[in-house]
Amino acid sequence: MLVHGGAVDPRAWQPASRHLGEGWRTATPLRPSVDHVADLLERGTVLVGASMGGGLALAAAARHPALVERLVLVAPLVPCAPVTFDTARLQRLADAAAAGPAGFATALLDDPWFAAGLTDPAARDALRTMVEDNAPGRPDRGPWAPPELSVAALAQLTVPTVVVIGELDDPANTAMSTWTARHIPGARLQVAAGVGHVVE
Numbered sequence: 001m002l003v004h005g006g007a008v009d010p011r012a013w014q015p016a017s018r019h020l021g022e023g024w025r026t027a028t029p030l031r032p033s034v035d036h037v038a039d040l041l042e043r044g045t046v047l048v049g050a051s052m053g054g055g056l057a058l059a060a061a062a063r064h065p066a067l068v069e070r071l072v073l074v075a076p077l078v079p080c081a082p083v084t085f086d087t088a089r090l091q092r093l094a095d096a097a098a099a100g101p102a103g104f105a106t107a108l109l110d111d112p113w114f115a116a117g118l119t120d121p122a123a124r125d126a127l128r129t130m131v132e133d134n135a136p137g138r139p140d141r142g143p144w145a146p147p148e149l150s151v152a153a154l155a156q157l158t159v160p161t162v163v164v165i166g167e168l169d170d171p172a173n174t175a176m177s178t179w180t181a182r183h184i185p186g187a188r189l190q191v192a193a194g195v196g197h198v199v200e
Helices: 008-019 033-042 050-062 087-098 101-110 119-131 151-155 171-183
Strands: 045-050 067-074 161-166 188-192
Touching: 008 119, 045 050, 050 067, 050 151, 087 101, 101 119, 101 161, 151 171, 161 171, 171 188
Parallel strands: 045 067, 067 161, 161 188
Antiparallel strands: none
16 A cells, blocks of 8 residues: 655655556555555555655554554654754745645745655656645645654554655654654664655
């Protein structure tokens, strides 16, 4: 199962899905809740989540570890991590979101961390379209909040876990991913070279 990040939608997983071998069956839910992700789990699921979706995947795996064979978290949003984000950057993005989907997409793609390393024009155009389609404030988007997680829940997780962070991602995201990997028993941290927050 592939759970997308907050600024995009299931189309973000299309490039990765093309690399899956035969025999893989995928689910790519749109802006799911933790309960929705949990309902889709079945024994042997390989659960992959990016950014907000990473936090959702982590919360679902913590609830139902017996159903998850492996967990891959790509720059996961984990609210219990003691990490402080750049408030000026967040305000810039909030101001851009208030100006409309096109302005938000421009601000996010111009952000030094979000799409760092993504140089292919077609890939950038596809990302821009997704961000515009999923921009905050769109009436069809609806609320989507990060999941509640505790440090204790992470410490009790027994699912084999890999945490991936882009080499060029925001330092706060890097700190959050590093902290998450340290607090899940046996988790491995992997740095994806030459990319920012958009790894999938």
